[in-house]
Amino acid sequence: MMRPTPLARLRDTALPWLLPIAILLGWQAAVSAGLVSNRFMPAPLDVVRAGWEAGRTGELWTNLWVSTLRALSGFVVGGGIGFALGLANGLSRVSEQLTDTSVQMVRNVPHLSLIPLVILWFGIGEEAKLFLVALGVFFPIYANTLHGIRSVDPALVEMGRVYGMSRTELFTKVVLPGALPSIFVGLRYALGIMWLTLIVAETISASSGLGYMAMQAREFMLVDVVVLAILIYAALGKLADALTRQLERACLAWNPAYRSA
């Protein structure tokens, strides 16, 4: 294989950022030149200024913290249950027969359609958000864990048995590592759904959080804060994705498809 020249490496690093930066510059130019109304779309610099303001008063950090906490706790609860049930159904025929049909039926209900019901049940408290996020995160983790365990090479399982592995060893050394690539796919899907659910839930019913901050700003026609909230969501999504990617590289280093260049 050819070793990348410094120029090629610079190009690989710079290329993905070229388009976003060009859009930002064009956007700023369009607003500054008066082509786009300030009320319709604030300039990037206005958004930065709004972010600075909100950060200075502490309002931004409180809301960011509240939202992150909601996202993570919902993710841990829903992902934990999904992972456990996926393992159980992947390993036990009885467990699968008992629960899989029900799970598949519930899965076809869009979880956001439950918002009116959830508000009736929980009001607009923390439980409502936690419930929705957990429900949304549950399915991709469950389905991909189950699929991962199902697709473990039976030849390797047979090998493990012949070589006298105990059930525990068979699980930790053969089944779980074999299912891991698929579980990571589920994890990344789940992270996307986690933010999506949280945004919707906070926009509709909340008294704090990033979505609430955006809705408040809309009331007062603070377009720059609205855009700021949207951009923060984008950044958080990207951050979660980048962390998963790092985790993947560390856990799946054996797999040539995940090895860093």
Added chain:
Amino acid sequence: MLLDALRREAPADPVPETRSADAGSLPPPHQPAPAAGRGIAVTARDLRKSFDGHAVIEGLDLYLPAGGFTAVVGRSGCGKSTLLRLILGLEAPTGGRIVLEGPETGPRRSDPPKRIMFQEPRLLPWARVVDNVTVGLSGQGSRAERRDKALAALAEVGLAEKAGHWPATLSGGQRQRVALARALVGRPGLLALDEPLGALDALTRIGMQDLIERIWLAQGFTALLVTHDVSEAVALADRILVVEAGRIALDLRVDVPRPRRRGDPDLARLEGRILDHLLGAEPNV
């Protein structure tokens, strides 16, 4: 970092078995004569196996003496792989019985294990080479002991320097050598080889055959090789069984002394005889 540590360690310490506590049961790897006493003898009586009513093995009788090297050849679908899987206990027989006798009548737990080498290496892709070899020691000794033994087994197959690599970075022949090390590290009494060299190129295959013969001579386990390559069977085995339609059709001794030279006229004559038999048996298939 880990890799460098292994590289430095491996050549400096070629026989780490002496360190392990239960080294008494392990013969040194370079003992000259076929080390007696570890092989498992296999007896099968009126063995039958059918899948969905279709008989694959039909009333087969067999005795494999301890420490022998037996090859089973036959056309594909003749039941030779099934025979091997039955002996290993991977399949339950439909009828008849199989008795495995260890070297001494002692507590069952101390019996040397039986091991198999599959046609594919079946390495765990997520475990480093050395950790794949320790799979052959499941449930035995401490972590450090297992690691030492695994490194010694890797050295035996000439792959000590690959201990810290991922299986994906090895060639096909190297992977099969790792699989061999994994099979041997537990000091088996019976080693079953299910066409383990079928997927390798001709030169690599010959190298592997020599390696298997050398290790068999040194360790004295009972070897059972299933293959459709008659020249391989003739080069390695003491005794060749030709299986046809679920029965043993031909039972030949190979009296050619070792080391055997490739292209030896006696071996060629034997090979010709077996091939004639195989080709004459069912010309319409």
